[in-house]
Amino acid sequence: MSALTASTDAAASLAPTDRASGKAPAARTSRRRGPLDWVRAHALATTAVLIFVFLLAPNVVMFVMSFNAPVGKYNYIWHQFSTDAWRHPCQVGDICQHMGLSLEIGVVAMIASTILGTMAAFAMSRHRFRARPAVNVLLFLPMAAPEIIMGATLLTLFFSTIGSGSMGFWTIVIGHIMFCLSYVVVTVKSRLAGLDPTLEKAAQDLYATPRQTFLKVTLPLVAPGIAAAALLSFALSVDDYIVTKYTAGDQITFPLYVYGAVQRSVPTQIDVIGSMMMLVTMTGIAGMLVLGRLRARRR
């Protein structure tokens, strides 16, 4: 937070409009500055800080509540500090099996949608062809459809073809790949659009075959975009509730388990697993940033 206020001070000093052009600067400075004046001068920054509190509060609450020993079945009210749930995260029900199922589905959906979506992104950004506008609309639509529509329509497809009894792991994976594809295409496409086309030309000037150009120049340059797309689709898949609900049959992924838990009991372990997810992604991203900086320094 100190960084944030520091930057707003710097920004405020850069924006002289209301102070310098004011007609009575003397009158303004002569008045004693109360805390309210400070708030008025930093209204935008204050609003931004409040909105950040709104955005981040649930994560903080989740982390704090993961150390709670609740009274009764619902971990909603703070009672007593305890590390029990952290020491035995798998103790309640099949909570870890549900998480395992979610991770398995996430990995399969990630691999498939990243491969298919990357191919499609190359086609869309490197080639001009007749059906391109129509394809663009088709790629955009799944992102613009409410999730419940995708879930409900998929349910009717599976119900009328393979029947509700055969729904499970693979129907969930199919649904997840479907809604991840568009996001992968958009992410990889924007990375491709930012590439310097002269680099590929240079490779060809140096007698690289198209294959070599692709493997040694294009692919390494697009790799960060592909990695981001893969992470995004993994995150979307692991966190999905609505589409999963309609395609799951009798399978219970972690989100389905959490949703159901609200009706029965909310153990502290749910917050523990949520906090673990948060810590793992945060360290992962911090690690990537540090690695990137180290690599940049070596150059």
Add this chain to the structure above:
Amino acid sequence: MSAQTVNVGVPPAPKPIGEPDLPERRKRNRLPYLLLAPTLLWLIIFFVVPIFTSVSASVQEGSLDQGYALTWRWANFSDGWSQYNGQFGRSLLFAFLCTVFCLLMGYPLAYFIAFKGGRWKTLLMALVIVPSFTSFLIRTIAWKTILSDNGVVVHVLNDLHVLNFTSAIGFTVGNHVLASPAAVVCGMVYNFLPFTVLPLYTSLEKIDPRLHEAGADLYCSPLTTWRRVTLPLSMPGVVGGTLLTFIPAVGDYVNAQLLGNPNTLVIGQSIEHEFLQDSTGYPLASALSVILMAATLAIVLLYVKKAGTEDLL
């Protein structure tokens, strides 16, 4: 996840002028189709075809034990509407309120990050995305703790007599915030705020800050500068952000389920109930989802047309 996301609709697709139509060129033109084939097939089979199967399911009749038959029973639509028009209305109202609040909160935030963020821009944008590093269901459950009766929020609102007012207009119930329309809208705003901020930020970030100085030089107050210069330039972000918020918000029912009460049922809950709990509800639920699909599409098209940015879709 940016204004571009909304922008993918109709690209200019300029044809290369004066290029020779050699047979070799024609052979190369098959490559994009080969690269696209798996994705297109997937989307057609699992996105487009299901729309038709659900329209077909919506005019069927029967039950889970005896099976369903296509009898062109259009009455499913009128039944669904008369039974659940309240839920439809509530879904649209909540989504509308959510979009308005997201815009009111997202715009200052995006503006602050884009123009006052300085070298902390990337970090601040990362903070907007940090919440999504963990399950949105768990975060929604955390709101139950934040808004609980002995929590700080309820105490402050009570002391300020805000709850008396909101309860009078039916937005909260008594001295509680949980299990009320206000809690549902709060959860929705929380969940969808990043979707508003990201496109807003991308379009605000492109604006040259020197335009503000120019506005000041021409004797505009900061507010007038914003109204006459910044706002018009950021309109693509506003339209994109509101669309990316409204569309998922219409179909959302997790917030209504976890933070609402039996009087805040939305259409998503009804569809799930009819599909998964009622043994004869399959055709009715399909009809409900077809109505929801058509309504969302109509509203979005109307909005895009009114907003005057038809090139967005």
